[in-house]
Amino acid sequence: MNSKRSLVRRGAVVVTAGAAALVLAACGSADGGPTGHTGHSASPTAPAPSSAPQGRHNAADVAFARGMVPHHRQAVDMADLAPGRAHSAEVRKLAEEIKKAQGPEIETLSGWLASWGEDVPSPGAGDHSAHGMDGMMTGEEMATLEKASGTAFDTAFLKMMIKHHQGAVKMARTERADGSHAPARKMAGRIIDSQTAEIKKMNELLAKG
Secondary structure (H helix, E strand, C coil): HHHHHHHHHHHHHHHHHHHHHHHHHHHHCCCCHHHHHHHHCCCCCCCCCCCCCCCCCCHHHHHHHHHHHHHHHHHHHHHHHHHHCCCCCCCCCCCHHHHHHHHHHHHHHHHHHHHHCCCCCCCCCCCCCCCCCCCCHHHHHHHHHCCHHHHHHHHHHHHHHHHHHHHHHHHHHHHHHHHHHHHHHHHHHHHHHHHHHHHHHHHHHHHHH
């Protein structure tokens, strides 16, 4: 009788051990173990998310940046002439303010173009291709300004810069209407406000003679 009970107990132990082994094997499969299967609780492998776009832009934004870079460069070139040629302290101050505002904008515009995979207009020879753009001076006009001095320089500078600013304001308004890159549209708004105010000031200086 004791022998029979011992056999029963040993049989129960074997059954329990076998059941435990099956449970462990099932867990191993669910965890992606040696069987290579994936359990219901595991998430399928997802593709790596793509990088978020650094601000949406369109063709109008590109045209604005590519046009405004040489446009601003010429304004800075004109302003560079003022310290040694202008008679009016007000003209010299205005020229300095133009350089201070437009120099950093050139860098920002160039950075946008580079980030968009677009060519950045090169200085010097590249700027000459922009002649004919709204408000841009011709080579002859720039040569005339370079040769002028005193009150003659002041008058020529103011007249040319008014025309130059009017062109920039027109370009900025186009960007505000058609562009989609928020920082570019914001810059365009600043250009409209600041250069419209400078146009008014330059007309006042011309009226004073």
